[in-house]
Every structure is written in C-alpha cells, then in structure tokens.
Amino acid sequence: MDIARGEELPYGVEECEQYPMFTAELIALMRRLIPREKQATVARSVIFTARKP
C-alpha cells in the first residue's frame, strides 16, 4: 500500500492552547519544559492518504 503525505500544519504551544483538552496545567508545563525556540513547532499535523490494493 503506497502512503502519500499531504498538507502539514505546525502545532506550537499557542495552537495547543486552543484545544480545551489541553488543561491549563499542561500548557504551563509545556511553556516551562519545552525550550523557548521549539515552542512554536512542538508537533505537526499531517494528512496521510493511501489506497488499498
């Protein structure tokens, strides 16, 4: 099965803060423990597509 990688979006602490599942405690931990230079891109969202043979 070939898997293609499509659109990507960066997720930093500010974007995570928009999600109510991220508690204030967790956001505070992220701001304290993740190096400042990495806080804008903690993760990425990616679209994966594939077709079953």
Next chain:
Amino acid sequence: MMDTRTHSTAPRSDDLLGQEAITQSVQDAYRAVVGATTAVAARLYDPEQLAQLPAGAITQALGVGNPVRGARLRPGEIVIDLGCGGGIDTILAARAVAPGGTAIGLDLLPEMLTVAARNAASAGVTNVRWLQGAMENIPLPDGSVDVIVSNGVVNLSPRKSRVFAEMFRILRPGGRFSLADIVLDDDLPPEIATNPAAWAG
C-alpha cells in the same frame, strides 16, 4: 441506527501498557469539552466549508486537519469518519457523497453521537448513519466502505496497529483513506508525555 456488532481483537506486542487507563482518560477529557471553541474550525476549514455548517458542528470541531478536502469524495461512495466527535467531517463527507452515497460517523461516546446527529439534522443532511464503537474494533463487515476519513483521532488510541488493521479490513479493494493526525519530530519531556491531558490532546 446504531450497530454494536463486534469482532475479535487479539492483543499485539506493540500495544501500549495501561490501555484501559489511557482510553478512560481520553473519554473523560472529551466528555468534558463538548461545544467549547470555534478557534479550531476557523484554522482548519475553508470559508466555503464553514458556510455550509451549523454553529454546533463548528464549535465542537477538535480535529487537526481537513481530511475531507484531501479525500476526493465522489457521489455514491460510502465513507466512514473514525471518531466523528461533533460530526463536522461527517457532515462535509455526507454532502460530498450525495446523491447516492452515505457517510457513517463512528464514535466511542454515545454523547458525541447524539451531538453529531443533532448537528447533521441542523445541517439538513440525511444521508448519514451513526455507529457507537471503538476504532480498534469497528462494527462493520469486511470490505464495506469506499473511503475512511479521520481527524486527530488515531493518535488517541493505545492500540494504533489494531486501528490500522481494522481500517484495512473494512476498506473494499481499491478503497482509500485520508487521515489527519499529529506527528512529533522530537520526544516530549516525560512530565508532558505522561500527562493524561496530553493523551487526550
């Protein structure tokens, strides 16, 4: 109409420990956040898509991408939305496969399915079905869907290999999937990685 048939689920060596605790934590988190924000939908969806959605579906959007946009859905297709939540992607998919097609919203939480069904009714969408069940044990027959979409949900599972096995099983030959999900380039500090809220988010 809800379908609650089940399939066997053999454990795998790459399943995470503490699965029940993780799953319970995720369920608790999602029960607590229904209808909480418009910021997520505003970032992920096109204005044309947002214009055809009811406010309830927009405020309950908690995905991480726009998998329907990349799914190239066609009229007549059967599409399932794994972890449909408030139903935003299910509604968009239902519109894209009409006429003649059906969108199925699958979610573990009956509360979410109730909300999604209400949002679909507000949108005037009728070619939808709602299924309560786990993505690790999808209550559908082999080869029964044309397309799978999912938005920020597979990452919530402590049994991701099982989810992908189920996806492969329910897709018909030639069927396809479009998944939006989160990837990390670096390990998170352990205090963050082990926080229950991080599993839900």
